[in-house]
Amino acid sequence: MRTAIVTASYAPDFERCKLLCETIDRFVTGYTRHYILVEHRDMALFRQLEGPRRIIVDENDLLPGWIKPFPDPLSFGRKRIWLSPRTMPLRGWHVQQFRRIAIASHADEDAFFYVDSDVAFLRPFDCASNWHGDTLRLFRRDAELLRPVADDQRIWSEQAGRLLGIEPVSPVGHDYISTLIAWRRDALLSMCGHIEKLSSRHWIAAIGRERRFSECMIYGRYADEVLMAKGHYHDSAEFCRIYWVEPAPTEEEFQAFVEAMTPEQVAIGIQSFIGFDTARIRKLVNG
Template identity: 65%
Template sequence: MNKRFVPDALAGSNLLPRTPAAAVVTASYAPDFERCRLLCETLDRHVSGVARHYILVEHRDVALFRQLETSRRTVVDERDLLPRWLHAVDDPLSLFRRRVWLSFRTQPLRGWHVQQLRRIAIAAHAREDVLVFCDSDVAFVKPFDCGAFWRDGMTRLFRRDGVLADDGHDEHRVWSRNAGAALGIEPSMASVHDYISTLIAWRRDTVLAMCGRIETVHGRDWVEAVGRARQFSECMIYGRYVDDVLDGAGHFHGSEEFCRVHWTGEALSDDEFRRFVAGMAPEQVAIGMQSFIGTDIGRIRRLIGLDRA
C-alpha cells in the first residue's frame, strides 16, 4: 500500500482557509497538444485566482508539453504520480495506434482511464487547497474567478440531483456502482446523483482522505483497487465519497455547469459555432469542443479571436 495517501487531515475543521489557494489541473496527451495550448492561452487571459496550472501527461509526451510551461504552469510526468508497476505500451490490437497501460494488478487500461487516475494522484503532488479540473479541449471565452468554487470555507461540489433515477444513464449508473464498491459503500446505498462534468473543483485534503479510505477498505494501493474495474469515473468516486461517506462535510452543492460542451455529433460550422457560443447560459464562461468530433482548432481560434499570425 502507498501509505503517503493515508491522511491525518480532516480530523480538525472542515473549513478551508479564508482565501484558499487553487490549482487548475488538466490531463492531456500529444494529439490534444494544440487544444491544450489554446486552453492555456485562454486561461491566462480570462481566469483569475489560480496559483498554479498542472498539466498531467504520459512520460513520452513530457518534452512536447514543456513548451507550455511558465512560472505558474507545470508539466507533470505520470511516472511521478502513478506506481511504476503500471506500464504504458503501444497496443497491437489497434495496430499500434493507441496506448494501453498493463500490469498484473489491474485490468488493461486505456488512456482515458489513466487520465482519471492522474487527476486523483495529483493531490499527493500539489500543495494547493483546491483542485479545479479542466479538460484540454476547453477554451475560456469570458472572465472567471476560481473563487466561484468556495463559499464560507466550503468547496463547491458539482452534482445533478436524481438524474440516475431516470431512464437512460446506464453507463453512469455502472460508474456510480463501481465508485461505491471502491469506497466500501453498501450496494443497498445506491446513489441517484451524477457528479460528472468539466470545470469542477475538489478539495485536496478530501482526495487524500478518499484514497486512504480506498486503501483501508481493500488492503492495497488505491490505483490497484480502482483499476480492477475497467468502468469507473473519478468524478463519481469523489462525489460519492463526499456525500455518502463524509455526509457532505466541507462542501456545498451546485448544479450549474460553468462550461458548455459540444459532446457528440458533427464538427460545427462557423454559424453553428457562433450560435453555440451565443447559447451559453449566464454562468457559463468556457466552451468545450470534444476533440474526437474533429472541430478544426484553427477555426476555434479564429472564432474566439485568438488566431495566431
C-alpha cells in the first residue's frame, strides 16, 4: 500500500517548510512522494524545495475555478481572502483544508500522511507503519468531546455531522484532530461524493457554507459513522509534540519541551504565531 506525505503551506511559512523537508529527507522513510500544496502566487518560491520525490502542487490544479484568492482589504492587503459565489468568504487556513482533501483527486497513492509545515522530525519514522495489512491507522481520541473541551471542537464535530447526514451531536464524542495523521484516498473520494449527493452541491461549496469546520472531524466521523470504520483501525498515539502557547520558549523551556517527548513521538511542532526562530529548531536538529 503506497503512502504519500502531504503538506499544505504558504509563503510566510517557507523557512519552516524548508526545515520540514530537510528533516523528512533525514528521518522519514516508507513514502512515495511529498506533495506541498500552495497558492498559485507561491509556486515560484516553493519550487526551490522540489526534488525527485518532492512535488509542489498549485492550488489552481486542485480547486474549482469559482473560488479565488484576493488581498484582504481589512488587513490592507497583508492577508488573503478566498471569495466565491458558492461559499462564505474564507481564510487561508480554510482553503488549506480544501487542498488537503482535494489532493485525493490529483494523486493516486493509497493514503496520504499529513504533515504541517511547522513540524520538524527529530527521530526516524516509517510512513508504512500506518498500515496494518490493507487497513490504515485512524487517529482517534475516544470520547474526548464528552469532557470539557474548547467550544470550537464541538462546533466542528456538529458541522461534520450535518454535512454527512448523521447525528450532529456525536453520542460517543470522539476527536480526530491531530498532527501527523493518515487518510485513505478511496475514503476521501467517497466522502466527497457522499457530501455532494446529500447537499446537491460541490463538496467545497457544501463545506464552505460555514466558516467553522474541521477537515479532520469531517473525515474522522465519515470513516467511523458512515463507513463504520471499514479499512481503518483506531489508534490514539500522538506522533508529534506541539508547543501551542505564547510567548516563545526560552532555551531552557525549549530543551525541556523536547526532552519531554514520549517514545512514540517522532517530531515537534512549534506554532508559527509564537514567533519562535526557525534557526533555533534547525540548530537542535543538526546538533
